[in-house]
């Protein structure tokens with residue numbers, strides 16, 4: 001893919017949290033690109049820095065956490081140079097996020113339709129342009145906004161939008177709540193949608209419906225989507241490309257088919273062994289032995305070394321393991337290569 005189709009670019013991004021036990025590098029020298037219309041999955045165990053990566057992209061890292069190194073560029077512009085005002089205008093409108101915990105993101109006190117309307121208002125969609133249009137057509141601004149809200153609800157497959165817009169979040173099922181959040185995120189037609197564990201809280205059938213919905217949005221609007229999940233199976237089905245993270249670092253990256261067929265990093269191999277095989281009578285899931293590392297006390301060398309079956313002395317004596325380019329546009333951070 002050409003340079004001109006690059007939408008979002010992370011370069012050496014490093015985000016830290018000072019803790020009583022020391023500095024935690026939640027995201028550690030992370031670089032990757034997202035192209036227009038791409039579906040990218042970011043996979044890794046709990047605590048690998050997936051959510052902090054998305055928060056860093058939007059510059060929403062909660063203090064005292066801080067981006068200390070590297071850049072995030074959106075359409076070539078370094079977001080680190082933008083004012084808070086510019087960033088606020090960008091969030092939602094250019095890049096929108098679906099947060100990890102849907103049930104706490106919706107406000108229980110407001111009707112669902114009003115919460116979608118609010119998202120439109122913040123970015124003045126349906127106010128300026130449509131306001132003028134509304135006057136021309138002789139309809140009220142409110143009617144135009146209402147149309148937009150109902151359309152957004154219909155787009156994400158919420159039945160009977162007019163009735164459901166008047167209901168409160170608790171009157172919706174988990175799957176419908178997630179649809180409302182997606183409607184809010186998509187109301188301003190962003191170019192990038194960052195989805196943090198969009199289906200984790202949902203049962204399997206509803207999971208598939210939500211992923212089908214994201215797929216439809218990607219196809220029909222060309223929205224680039226980043227899905228963050230610990231579920232490699234979901235990424236295998238939905239995404240074109242994958243980034244595998246461990247201890248804040250990118251361990252492996254490439255086209256999803258290639259990575260699934262022939263995972264290079266022992267960590268990716270381990271994640272794949274955790275996947276239940278379709279059609280297998282006895283589901284044999286082999287968890288990766290050992291625990292996710294303590295980010296405040298990482299060992300020297302490769303952070304995965306203590307759990308790796310193929311570890312050599314070199315893995316624990318080098319300062320850092322470099323990320324290496326591999327054939328077919330793949331990358332891997334492992335001394336085996």
Ligand SMILES: Nc1ncnc2c1ncn2[C@@H]1O[C@H](COP(=O)(O)OP(=O)(O)OP(=O)(O)O)[C@@H](O)[C@H]1O
Nearest residue numbers: 017024026045046047048049050051052053062295
């Ligand atoms: N607010 C915070 N204060 C201190 N440390 C934090 C904070 N948020 C995240 N971290 C640190 O950053 C690391 C990465 O966290 P992150 O939430 O990005 O993990 P994750 O990959 O999204 O995990 P999960 O799959 O559980 O959501 C955590 O292990 C934690 O040590």
Ligand SMILES: [Mg+2]
Nearest residue numbers: 050051052100
């Ligand atoms: Mg997370």
